[in-house]
Amino acid sequence: MIKKETMLIKFVEQIALDTIEMVVENAYISKTAIPGQFLHVAVDGQTLRRPISIADINREKETITLLFKIVGSGTAKLATLKPGMSMDVLGPSGNGFQIVDKEPSTILLIGGGIGVPPLYYLGKTLAEKNKEIISILGFQTEKSVFYEEKFSSLGRTYIVTNDGSYGETGFVTDVIEKAGQFDRYYSCGPVPMLKAITAKLVDKPGMISLEERMGCGVGACMACVIPTDSNGGYKKICSDGPVFHAQEVSL
Structure with missing residues (x-):
């Protein structure tokens, strides 16, 4: 279930060209998020939240690792945040990768x-x-x-x-x-x-x-739709995705 949560920033570092690694702490998201889901992060002074993929989770320490690239004013502002500060997020958002125990080897x-x-x-x-x-x-x-x-x-x-x-x-x-x-x-x-x-x-x-720029992040605004391969329908990347079966949508 998507919830509005406050996350405490524990670590921030640039790890490659314009690429930031950020470790945040939150009990609910660290225990419920699955691979492929994302967080919709609020940025001070910006109207729209930014979707940031979850790169790793440590359930014991209740931490989530986020990686994002500085591509505009919003992500540039996120990159200035320091350990000890907090972020407002919606998450865990979207549908993640399907994993079953009978997965091929x-x-x-x-x-x-x-x-x-x-x-x-x-x-x-x-x-x-x-x-x-x-x-x-x-x-x-x-x-x-x-x-x-x-x-x-x-x-x-x-x-x-x-x-x-x-x-x-x-x-x-x-x-x-x-x-x-x-x-x-x-x-x-x-x-x-x-x-x-x-x-x-x-x-x-x-x-x-x-990967897609999103508006609401919960499937209400229809800003991130993608056509399917059948019946002329559409899927919402933020709520139906961001993960799809390979032949499910028309790229």
């Missing part, structure tokens, strides 16, 4: 840019269920790379940069063949990347998480 995670964070909490959760994890993470340049060590601790990990300054050169779709055999995939990132992945892996079961 080998899972491929494919993330691009700020679409990488929610896949880490997902990967940790799957690894705890003894699933084999393979990760492909795409970034624009070496300065943008983050969480390589964390994903590597889960399993085989490939880093791809557009300019070839680190790891493989090109796009995440260029590396999928190197990953070898896998049973299911999960992906999060910009729409062009997701479109290319779902086209390439059309015969594989998978789920995708969409």
